[in-house]
Amino acid sequence: MSGADLDRLRRLFTERYEALRSLVARRLGGASPELAGDALHEAYIRLTDKNGLAGVRHPQSYLVNTAVHAAIDRLRGDGRLLGEAEVNAFFDVPDEAAGPEQTAQARHDLARMSRALEALPARQRDILIAARVHGVPRAELARRWGISVRLVGRELQTAHEACVRAMQDPKE
Template identity: 45%
Template structure:
């Protein structure tokens, strides 16, 4: 009896395909999802070997199509959309370009040259304060000078760098 019921449901699916798809489209609000659900329903019916007692074949088909649509929605929710994949692939390369590398090396060499032109004490104070982040009082104590002199040497070093940068850009 179940083979006859299954054959009847398959026949009804083919005969009433357009009506079922239209009803499913209205219910789901998407013709694409309804079409996919109808396809999945047919595949399920083709793979099914037997079914139990069915009260209403039309209700059975509609419920099977709704279940297929729900399964498709769950499956689609697990996967990234094409737009999401594209946005993930559109990641800016943060590595410097060859031009940026050359420019940075050039600027570093210019900085080293400017640093070499500073008087020894000024260079020592500048490197201690800016590179090693040593407090001014500690620098003054190490060099045996006043804190005010350390501040003055830092100011002069900064002015020298600013002037040299203006010359390079101008």
């Protein structure tokens, strides 16, 4: 940037600073004067790094537009950052991992279910596991066992009821 262009930019910046800051704030939808001032300073730095105002017909408009773009860039960047409250919220998340009591209860329930499955007749156990765990269709199970689809449904229902009873049995 030539000395004359830099002088022109400095003069515009110093003589019209308050008016420029108000224009930038208004263009940003009533943004804070601090944001508008920071944007103006960023615009000044950008313009001194480039060719400044050389060949610009309306330097004030150019400076204001540059400042508005600088503010928008800053707001976009700030939008990607988390605030202090948001960061603190990450540390306030309760630990939902199972504690010793929940782990013991889950092991007990698993053992009960395993005993309930072992108590089922082989065909009911196979139908229940194949249908519910592996998602095998009833028609396939009927072919596998050489029975009707309706009988597969009944065996499945009977197996479910036996497992529910075993899990609800307080003696277990």
